[in-house]
Amino acid sequence: MDWKLELVIVPVTDVDRAKKFYTEQLGFHEDVDHSAGDAFRVVQLTPPGSACSITIGTGLTKAAPGTYEGTHLVVNDIEAARAQLVERGVDVSEPFHFTAEGQQTGPSPKRADYESFLTFADPDGNGWTVQEVGKSKP
Structure with a gap:
């Protein structure tokens, strides 16, 4: 049996502001924008090439806005992804990797997957x- 993660x-706080950020700055595709009165709105957005979507809206969760950390997007070229985000006006960190000494600036020198x-x-x-993931060659 497959167990697929399809929605997060x-x-x-502001659905329209978030929708604009995710669609215009990140390039997510708008799948659904549905309201059922003032207390319920669901906006489903999907990153390019992803099988998993996100939902933002009103009346969907008790989680506080701004509390999610570490949700991952996967790309095959971290430097190209950063350039695209910068071009779209996203405040994004420099690439980094980890060594035994801790977090280091720049992509992993080996450019191995997950590094x-x-x-x-x-x-x-x-x-x-x-x-x-996908930059390194076998």
Whole structure:
């Protein structure tokens, strides 16, 4: 039996502001924007190439906006991903990796899968991590 993660709810304070950030700055596709009165709104957004979507909205979760940390997006080129985010006006970290001495600036010298990262936050402070997978050659 497959158990697929297909949707993550991200708590936000201003749905329209968050929707604009995720669609215009991150390039997520808008799948659904549905309201059922003032107390319920669901906006489903999907990152390019992803099988998993996020949902922002009203009346969806008791989690406080800005409390999510470390939700990962995976790309095959961390430097190209950063350049795209910067071009779209996202305040994004420099790439980094970890060694025995701790976090180091720049992508992993080996560019091995799961070793290079960058981070950014949405307008509410929900923290995202971008991880490089697929750059290294077998």
